[in-house]
Amino acid sequence: MAADDDDDVTEELEAAAEATARVFRLLPAEPADQPPHDGPASRPRGRINADPDTVEQDLVRLVLTLVELLRQLMERQALHRVDQGDLTEEDEERLGATLMVLHDRMADLCARHGLTMEDLNLDLGPLGTLLPPPD
DSSP states (O other): OOHHHHHHHHHHHHHHHHHHHHHHHHHHGGGSSSOOOOOOOOOSSSSOOOTTHHHHHHHHHHHHHHHHHHHHHHHHHHHHHHTTTTTHHHHHHHHHHHHHHHOOOHHHHHHHHOOOOGGGBHHHHHHHHSOOOOO
16 A cells, blocks of 8 residues: 555544544443453454455455444444434434444445445354344
């Protein structure tokens, strides 16, 4: 990648991070949202089999998949908060606009790296896919 491309990607990721931070400021975690603490986390048992020729593309795909998962979770939480009536009309408008910008940025980043949004939906074997099907 050229230095200009790296700068563009960095700017896009920073913009997405800022949008995500704005959403999280509007959606504070509730005590019920915290996972139970059952002890130390289990260690993964498999090995990662990375191809040196595609490692950069695979890493971009993984990062974008995680960002898309978080975006979808934030969107669902936002809809839940709207349904509960917890937000003012101004907060709802700002939240909706932020989520739309974040979705557009995700689509732009996918296109820039030759991916589609469907490419981000990892197959977890017997568990199904990571991301829910689009509504």
